[in-house]
Amino acid sequence: MWTRHLTPLAAAGALAVATAADAQTTPKRPLPTAIEAPPAPDLIRLSATVERLVARVRPAVVQVLTTAYMPGEAAARGPLLSTQYSSGSGVLISADGYIVTNAHVVAGARRVQVVLSTPAPEPVPARSIVKAPGRSVGAQVVGLDQESDLALLKVVETGLPFLALGDSEALRQGQIVVALGSPLGLDGSVTFGVVSAVARQVKPDDRMVYIQTDAPINPGNSGGPLLDAEGQVIGINSFILSQGGGSEGIGFAAPSNIVRTVVDQLRKSGRVRRGEIGVVAQTITPTLAAGLGLGQAWGVVLGDVTPNGPGDAAGLRVGDIVLNLDGKITENARQFVVNLYRRTVGDTVTIEVLRGTERRKIPVVVVERPADPSRLADLVSPERNVVLRLGILGLDLDEDLLKMLGPLRAKGGVVVAAAAANSGSLQDPLRPGDVIYTLNQQPVMSVEALRGLLAKVSVGEAAVLQVERAGALRYIAFEMTEPATASP
8 A cells, every 4th residue: 555645845736626626516605794783763762861960960970089187997006087088970960050069979078089071172173082171169068967977068159050859759760861970980871771679778767768769870970960861860870789899780779759858958057957756657468457456458557646636636546547647548557657757847647547437637847856876977176176196086075955855864075976997995886966974984075184084094905985876875895905096
């Protein structure tokens, strides 16, 4: 057996002959061409509509830059307070410079700057797509509200573009929404999505409700507007739920109707007074209905009416079945609380109840509810109120605070307005609203006195605070550590 070996030249010739023969037997294939998809007029119209909406509303959206004095971790040798720089978003709601943002964007801020958008130039054929830098101006914090996480700012400007607050009550699940802001400092960013849910409560007993959206929201979007298809502000983007720190399609915005109520109060007085009518509403379950012999297995029943409170004075009674509040049917206790939440002090609400077989309409005056301890943080300044060795910001207990906090065991002490995570004892840290009466059995009558007493306790020695919390006295004991220091 033998094998024929071809030289390179002969092999090339043989390949050429074979190729020519194949060409005579194999049909020619057409060259590929670009796919021509038929136009999608609905998508084109949607895209153009969103583009026009963004171009119209974008000048009213601002970037908020803050220099803040914030509590750090109360470590043995680490800083308690440090200067931090951060950015968020905001939206102009009036031509004379009022801006809504989140409270957490400006909380503790020493300095607030707002970057206003540069007016859009007239359309020209060859205009650059690079956006001109905005104009930075100083802003004053008119007031902030921790419970709703909203704040009102003011810049000394006039004739500014602004957006109107819409009606969040009219919002429906599935509606298209657009979010604008400065995620991760990227000002003027736009995202698009739908309303995932309305009136979402993050915690079951939370009075505050939110609009849930899948429009991507990231750190820095806080305080920016959530807009409906008409370009009205129907929410202020507040926070996200995320396992990785970035957007996972679960964002939350404060509804515009709550924003309007908070902003109106902040504008008038710099603080928010929230109301109550002195009742405890409970959802009627089949078991509850059977045990109490109620005529219906759904709705709301009054489990308590505070003696001498506004509900009691108006004629509400324990066991009344609530049919509606200002004409809105109340299907469960959560809905009752949410509908009452937006009412302000001095308003009158009409509650229709069923008592036995008799229906009654009872007007009730809304009164101010006891202050939330988180509001105390609005009253402090880091330079005046910091107590480094405890990791707190404290306030001298005075007549104004006594009115805010209600009956206390003593008329002198230090009220904890804000506390670092490890303030005082690791097992029982101090909390906002705590009132410190003594340190190692020595009376504490002021923040300055507390600092002086703490200075006498050496590292490693025992420190025992007597504290009133929620109406009860308790001891908080810990070993003193190295004094924390404040960073510039």
